[in-house]
Amino acid sequence: MARAAAKSHVLTDSSDRAANLRVAAVFAEIADLLEVEGENPFRIRAYRNAAHELGALGRDLAAMLAAGDDLTELPGVGDDLAGKIGEIVDTGSCAMLDDLHRVWPATIHDVMGVPGVGPKRARTLFEQLGVRTLAGLQAAAQQQKIRELTGFGATSERNILDALAGLLGTGRRLPLAEARVHGERLLTRLRAAPGVIEAVIAGSYRRALATVGDLDFLVTARSHNGAIAALVGAPDVAHVLAEGPTRATVVLRSGLQVDLRVVGRDSFGAALHYFTGSKAHNIAVRRLGVARGLKINEYGVFRDERRVAGRTEASVFAAVGLQFIPPELRENRGEIAAAAAGELPQPIEARQLRGDLVLVAAGDEPGAVVAAAAAAARARGLEYLLIVHAVPGRSRAAIDWDARTRAAADACAEHELAPLQGLELDIAQKTCPEVHVDFVAARLSHAPRAASHPALLRIVAGAREADAARDPTPLVQAAVGGALAVIGDPAHLPELEPQLRAARVAGVPVVLGSGGEPGGGQASRLDLAVSQARRAWLEAEAVLNSRPLAEVREHLAPRRQARRRS
């Protein structure tokens, strides 16, 4: 079929992990359809686990197969799934999925995705009303056919219509910086609610994932009702999806879903751990608990009926023999083994930074840009600024670089900050203006061919699409001997973590910077950069601007010094 042809085309691209993603997609769809069939839940989970593991796998399945590797070594993959992986990589599909498609339409997945409609109801809708698509679902609801079905009613029907109209959780993921605005506002409201002792945001927000799907609030309180009422009654709540004595779920007008859980003080640590996730991390920790005869849930750690830990997160980790794991590391990507061995990294903290990095575009007035950035830097106790002057690609007008660097230096001095100044060229540019600067930087918008390394390298937006969609390693390699500059730009946050991870693996130091956005926001941009560095397991030692100015100056100094460290 046409479908198969399209798939094989995808798989001929062996330079990336297309095969992994294809296999993960097939397994995920099989899991969905088995769920509709009402299969054994553990069998379904096996497919779902495998889909999750393979989607995040660092190695190329097609290459592993070609090399004759044993796929059952992979987590969640046994003899059966190993065989199916081979089948999918070879043919693009899998007989089992084809069989399922003879019974269930592929689009039933969309119906299942409607909030309030799961696999069982999707099956009922399909079998009783012939609903195969979202359009069909909407038509059935509008004709009031759904309320006639057993297990449904007028309320369910209305909820389905609301969901289809996009009124209920949109599923859109919000950039971290944007979620922070909503989060902080609600946090203030919850903390002021009667009876509330403590309120925090857990979930992927706390793990500093670049985008978050919802906000998870956790509250300890003397009385439950205060916090629940405060959330449900918040001014920008569009819909209340659930409201009980210990939890509530609402959708804000922005489409952001917000969950609130209220727990007792003795359960706070266990609940915080539980609701911070990630899911994969939690399952792995619980598995450790089971091996020690412990049951771990959001209320605590229990041996038989007796609570043995749970007041703090640290007590939960300690109960299963782990060091405290910072939230940004909780992705089940090796942090549990590291914590068990006492070998966790100590991720960089914002307070360890001594300097910020400011970008001055060719059209900017350097004095004004640097003055704004310097004031913000001074306010957070920084000591110096790395000032990067962009050199335009081709410009006929002579630019007075001495005047520009002098203006920047003066602006720094006014705020009692030390400046370190450099020129930034596109990596393809051959000539550099004749002016004394402390370092030379390169902006990299495509894979580098140039042999001469700049001291500081910055991957600009767009490079990711062009050359590093899946692996920024080749870009980062260009910074060996120098450093990689990473700006906490909210719009490009998802690109940062892979870049930072690649830098760590390559042993390339990084500079974390705000970029110096005029009009404020430096502080949060710097914090965003730090949060992604933490997710990438970077320690202070790997962050150049956590070191004293003299060391940064020496590290970035052009040519000779840079070459000394091979």
Add this chain to the structure above:
DNA sequence: GCCGTTTTCGGCCCGACTGTTTTCAGTCG
């Protein structure tokens, strides 16, 4: 369908809330 410091069989996380029920199934996180 996977997995094993107790296991090659018998486990696999589980509690809260809703809507439809008359004791609970389905969904969600």
